[in-house]
Amino acid sequence: MSTRMFGEPVPRTEDTRFLTGRGRYTADFEPGAAHAAFARSDLPHARILSIDTEGAKAVDGVLGVFTYQDLEGQLAERLPVLVPSDALIAPHTQYALAKDEVCYAGEVIAMVVARDRPTAEDALERIRVEYEPLTAAVSLAGAAKGEPLAHLDMADNVAGAITEEAGDVAAVFATAPHVFEWELRMERSASMPLEGRAVVARYDELEDRLLLHDATQAPTGVRFGLAMLFGMEIERVHVVAPDVGGGFGVKVIQFYPEEVMVPWAARRLRTPVKWVEDRREHFIGSNQERGQIHHVRVAAGVDGRILALEDRFEHDTGAYCSYGLILPIITAAQLPGPYKLANYRYEMRSIFTNTVPTSPYRGAGRPHAAFVMERVIEHLAGELGLDSLEVRRRNFVQPDEFPYHVGVTFQDGGPTVYDSGDYPRGLARLLDQLDLEATRAEIERGRADGRLLGLGFGAYVEGTGIGPYEGASVSIGPDGLVSVGTAHGTQGQAHETVFAQIVADELGVPMDRVRVTTGDTRRLGFGVGTYASRTAVVGGNAVLRAASEVKRQAAAVAARVMEVAPEDLVFEDGAVHVAGAPDRSIPLGRLAMASNPTRYAFGVDAEEGARLSQLAYAGGDRPLPEGSKPGLAAVEYYSPSAGVFGFGFHAAVVDVDPDTGFVRVLRYVVHHDCGRIINPMVVEGQIHGGVAQGIGGALYERIAYSPDGQILNASFMDFLMVTGAEMPRIELVHTETPSPSNPLGIKGVGEAGTIPVSAAIANALSDALGVPVDRMPMMPEDVLELLRTAPG
Template sequence: MTTKLFGERVERREDRRLLTGIGRFTDDLGHDAAQAAFVRSDFAHARIRDIDVSGALDVEGVLGVYTHDDLQGGFAERLPLLIPHRDLKAPRTQYALARDELCYAGEVIAMVVASDRYIAEDAAQAIRVEYEELPVVVDLEQAVGAGPLTHSDAADNIGAHVSEMKGDVEIALASAPHVFKWRFRPERSASMPMEGRAVFARYDAGQDTLEVYDSTQAPTGIRAGLAELFELDWDRVHVIAPDVGGGFGVKVMQFYPEEVLVPWASRQLGMPVKWTEDRREHFIGSNQERGQIHEVRVGVDAEGRILALDVRFLHDTGAYCPYGLIVPIITAAQLPGPYRLSNYRYSFWSVFTNTVPVSPYRGAGRPQAVFVMERVIEHVARELGLDSLDVRRRNFIQPDEFPYDVGVSWQDGGPTVYDSGDYPSGFQLLLDSIGLDRARQQQAEARAEGRLVGLGVGCYVEGTGIGPYEGATISILPDGTVSAATGLSTQGQGHETIFAQIVADELGVPLERVSVTTGDTRRIGFGVGTFASRSAVVAGHAMLRAARSLRDQTARLASTTLEVAVEDLVFEAGAVHVRGVPEKSVPLARLTLVSNPLRYAYGRDARLAAELAQRAYAKADRPLPEGSRPGLSALEYYSPAAGVFGYGMHAALVEVDRRTCNLRILRYVIVHDCGRIINPLIVDGQVLGGLAQGIGGAFYERIHYSPEGQIQNASFMDFLIPYATEIPPVELHHLETPSPRNELGVKGVGEAGTIPVPAVIANGLSDALGVAIDHVPLSPEEIFQLLHPEPK
C-alpha cells in the first residue's frame, strides 16, 4: 500500500459543512411531519392504576394518543436486551410504553402525536395518570441490603454476580509483607451531547417500506430491530443517521422507546412523525453511567510491588440493563491497567436501582477502573513512604512481555490480552515533558507562598477495536470519483477524512476525489455501530479490504486494456499507467465506462471508451470476461479476531483557590499511543475533546438524585459543565507501537482522553490538600468541607 496520505495531518473534510451551519441533523428534516410528545413518570417507583387520556383527545390538532394497551405484537413486548450474558439472572428491559409498573422517574407512559409539538405537549399535560406509589431505592449499598425492591416482583435487586481470578489471591495476600484496604466511589454522571436524541419516520403503506432518520450511533442495528418488529424484509427498512451532534455512548443503545414508537406511530397514522428530545427529557430519559462502589484489598512488598489485588465492587445499572453487563465487565478487565498483577481477583454485583438506566458513556467503565487503580498506587506509596512514580515504574508490564495476558475475560467473552505497548518509555516521556524537577520546584515555591498546588499522574490501558464486524462498499464512478460507504455513523470523529485517506492511498487517487458516506443503510445494510473506539480499526480495515478488492478488479481490466501484466501497473493521480511509462495510461473514469458496455454510449468520452472496450473485449457487444461484472465496485467486511489495546499517561499540575475552593489546572501533559496514526489532527482532536469531557467528570458533572429518586439538577443551570475557560492548554505527545493484530497497525482513540482524567485530578488534589480523594466527581463545596472539616 502506498502511504502518501497515511499519517499526514490532513484537514478535516467535515468541518466546513458543520462550522458554516449547513450540516443536516435529524431535527433539520421533516418540518411538515406530525410531532410526538411523551408523558413520563412523575415517580421513581409506582404502579399505574389508571390513565385518563380524554383530556388529550379533546385538544384540537391531536392526531393520536397511545398507551401500552394500544400496542400490538412485538411492540407490546419488552424492548430487546442488546448483549445477553450467562450470569445475568435478571435481564430486565423496559416496555416501549410502560405496562403497569414504573421503575424510574422519566419512564415513558403515553405518547401523543399532534400537528405540531406545542399542541402535542399541551395534550400530554392533559393526560391524567393515577399512581400507587411504591418504595424507592436509590442508594447502591441500600439496594444490596434488605431495603426496597427496584422491581416489585423480584426477590432482590441483584441483576448479576460475576467473579474471576488470576493466580491465588488469598495465598498471596496471606504472605504479603503489607496488606491494605481502601474504598473508592465514582459517582453517577451523564454524557450530555450538544444534540439530544431525535427520530423522524416515514412509513409508506403503498410500498410497505419504512424510512427512519435517527440521531443514533448504530443505524444498522436500529434497522435490524425495526425490520423484525414491523415484520418487514430488511430491504424495506432504511435507517439513516445524518449529521449527529455528539454521541459518547448515550445514542448507541438499541432501542430507546422513542425509536420504536415514532416509526410505529407513522404507520398507525399513515403520515410522517417526528420527535426531538428536549434537554430535560435527556436528563430523565437518556441513559447514564459511572456509579460504582469499590472495596479493595492489596498486598505489596516493601518497595510497593503489587503481590495481590482483590477488588469487590457494586455496579449501579439503574432501573433496567439494556446493555447487559458490558460496563462492569470492562471495569473489571481494565482495572489492572499497565501494571503486572500476578494475583488478581474481582467480584462485582450488578445492582438495580430506581434511577435512569445505565449503558456505556465515553470510557465505558474504564474511568472507574483507572480511578481505583491509580488511587491504589498513590495510597500504597503514601503508606510506605515511597514516591508514587517509582511505585508505578516497579509495577509496569515490560515491552518484552507482550502479548500480555491480563488473566480475566474481555467484553467479547475472550481473554484480555494486550497486543503491544511500551509503558516505561511512555511514562518517561511524560515525566520529561512536564519537567518533573521543575514542576516539583514550582510546587514547593507555591506552597511556601501558602498556595495549594499538587501534581497528579494517571496511567491507563484502553481496549479498542472490538468486533463483531463492519463493512465497506466502494465504487469508481464514471467521472473518476470514488464513492465509499460504511454502516457505522459519525458524530464528529472525522470518519469522512480518515476513511478517505485509506481509500485514496490504496487506489492512488487524489483525496478530494473520494467521498465517504456513513450511517446510511441504503448504501450498506449491515454493520454494528460507532462505539468502543472501534471505527478506525474495524471499519477502517473494511475500507482497506474493499479498496484492495476494487484495485484488483481495476488492475485486471487495465491490464487487458493496456496489454500489460498486472504487476507492471501503477495506480497514481486517478489513473493506471505502465510502470516506467507514465504516458501509457488510462484514467479510472474510462475504465469505469469500459467495465459497463451499456454505459459508454452515454459517457462524455463515448468514442474513446468504446475503443477501449473493443480492445479489452475484442467486440463491444460480446459478454463480459469470465469472473468480471459490470461497473467497478467492491463490498468487503472485516471481523477482528480480538481487540487491540492503546495506552497513555497524563500528568497535571493543579491548584485549589483557598477562598473559592475552585480548581485551576496550571499545566496538563498527555502521552498517548494508539498504534500507527492515520491522521494526527484527528487523533489530537479526539484526545483533547476527551480531556475536556474527563475534566467535567472529575470536578463538575454529577447527577444528584434525591432519596425519592428525583434528579435534583436536571438542567444546565445546575448540572455543571466546564466552560472553555476551565480547559487548560495541553501539551500532547504521541508514541506509536503498531498493533500486530491488523494490517494498518492502528488502535482506537475515541475514549482515550477521557479515561484517566478523574484519577489524575484526584491525585493532584490529594497532593495539593494532603488528604485522600477517593470519590469523583468533586466540587468546590466538597473541597471547602475537606479544608474546613466539622469538629467531631
C-alpha cells in the same frame, strides 16, 4: 508523485457544511412532519393504576394518543437486551410504553402525536396518570443491600454478577508482607452531547417502505430491530444516521422507547412523525453512567510490587439493563491497566436502582477502573514510603512481555490480551514534557506561599477496536469519483476525512475525488456501530480492504485495455499507467466505464466498454471474464479476532482555593499512544475533547439525585458542563507503538482522553489537600468538606 495522506494532518472534508449552517441533523429532516411528545413518569417507582387520555385526545391538532394498551405482538414485550450474557440474572428492560409499573422518574408512559410540538405538549398536560407510589431504591449502597427493591417482581436488586480470578489470590494474601484495604467511589454522570436524541420516521404505504432518520450511533441495529418488531421485510426498512451532534455513548442504545414508538406511529398514522428530545427529557430519559463502589484489597511486597489485588465492586445499572453487564465487565477487565497483576480477583455485582438506566459514556467503565487502580498506586506508595512513579515502574508490564495476557475475560467474551505497548517509554515522555523536577520545585515554592498546590498522575490501558466486524463499500463512478459508504455512523470523529485518506492512498486519487457517506443502511446493510473507540480501527481496515479489492478490479480491466500485466501498473493521480511510462495512462473513471460492457455506450468513455465487449466476442471470450463483475465496486468486511490496546499517562497540576473549594487546573499534560496515527490533527482533537469531558467529570459534573429519586440538576443551569474558561491548555505528546494485529497498525482513540482524568485529578487533589481523595467527582463543596477534615 502523489503525497501519502495517511499520517498527515489533513484538514477535514466535512467542515464546510458545518461552518456554513448546512449540516443535516436529524431534526432538520421532514420539516412538515407531525411531532411526538411523551408523557413520562413523575415518580421513580410506582404502580400505574390508570391512565386517562381523553382530555389529550380532545385537543385540536392531536392525531393520536397511545399507551401500552395500544401495543401488540412483540412490541408489547419488553424491549430486547442489547448484549445478552449468561451472568445476567434478571434481564429487565423497559417496555416501549410503561406497563403497570414504572421504575424511574422519566420512564415513558404515553405518546402524543400532534401537528406540531407545542400542540403535542398542550395535550400532554391533559393526560392524567394515577399512581400507587412505591418505595424507591436510589442510592447504590442501599440498593446493593436489597433495600428497598427496585422491581416488584424481584427478591433482591442484583441484575447480574460475575466473579473471575487469575492466579491464586487467597494464597498470596495469606503470606504477603503488607495487606491494605480501601473503598473508592465514583458517582453518576452523563454523556450530554449538545444535540439530544432525535428520530424522524417516514412510512411509504404504497411501497411499504420505512425510512428512519435517527441520531443514533448504530443505525444497522435499529434497522434490524425495527424490521423484527414490525414484522417487515428487512429490505423495506432503512435507517440513516445523518450528521449527529455528538454521541459519547448515550446514542448507541437500541432501543430507546421513542426510537420504536415514532416509526410505529408513522406506520399507524400514515404520516411522517418526528421527535426531537429537549434537554430536560435528555436528563431524565437518556442513559447515564459511572456510579460504582469498589472495595479493594491489595497484597504488596516491601518494594511496592503488587502481589495480589482483589476488588469487590457494585455497579449501578439504573432501572434497566438493556446493555447487559458490559460496563462492569469492562471495568473489571481494564482495572489492571499497565500493571502486572499476576494474582487478580474480582467480584462484580450489577445493581438495579430506581434511576435512569445506564449504558456506556465515553470511557465506559474505564474511568472508574483507572481511578481505582491509580488511587491504589498512590495509597500503596504512601503506606510504604515510596515514590509513586517508582511504584508504577516496578509494576509495569514490560515492553518485551507482549502479547500480554491479563488473565480475565474481555468485553467481547475472549481473553484480555494486550497486543503491544511500551509503558516505560510513555511515562518517560510524559515526565519530559512535564519537567518533573522543575514542576515539583515550583509546587514547593507555591506551598511556601501558602497555596494549596498538588501534582497527580493517571495511567490507563484502553481496549479499542473490538469486533465483531465492520464493512465498507467502495466504488468508482464514470467521472472517476470514488464513493465510500459505511453503515456505521459518525458523530464528529472525522471519519469522512480519515476514511478518505485511506482510500486516497490505496487508489492513488486526490482527497477531493473521494466522497464518504457514513451511517446509511441504504449504502451498506451490514455493520455494527460507532462505540468502544472502534470505528477508525475496524471500519478503517474494512475501508482499506474494499479499496484494495476495487484496485485489483481496476488493475484487471486496465491490464486488458492496455494489454499489459496487472503487476506492471501504477495507480497515481486518479489514473492508472504502466510503470515507467506515466504518459500512457487511463483515468479511473474511464476504467470504470470499460469494466461495464454495456450494449449502449453513453459518451466517449463508455465506448471503451463496448469496444472491449466486441473484442471479447471476436476472440470467442465472454464480455465479463469469468470471475469478474461489471463496474469497479466492492463491499468488504473486517473482523478482528481481538481488541487492540492503546495506552497513555496524564499529569495534572491543581491549585485549590481554600475559601471556595474551587479547583483550578494549572497544567494538564497528556502522553498518548494509539499505534500508528492516521491523522494527527484529528487524534489531538479527540484527546482534547476527551480530557475536557474528563475534567468536567472530575470537577463539575454530577447527576445529583434526591433521596426520593428525583434528579435535582436536570438542566444546564444546574448541571455545570465545563466551559473554555475552566479548561487549561492541554500539553500533548505522542508515542506510536503500532498494533501488530491489523494491516494499518492502528488503535482506537475516541475515549482515551477521558479515561485517566479522574484518576489524575484525584491524585493531584490528594497531594494538594494532604488527605486521600477516594471518591469522585470533587465539586467545590466536596473539596471544602475534605479541607475541614484535613490535618493541620
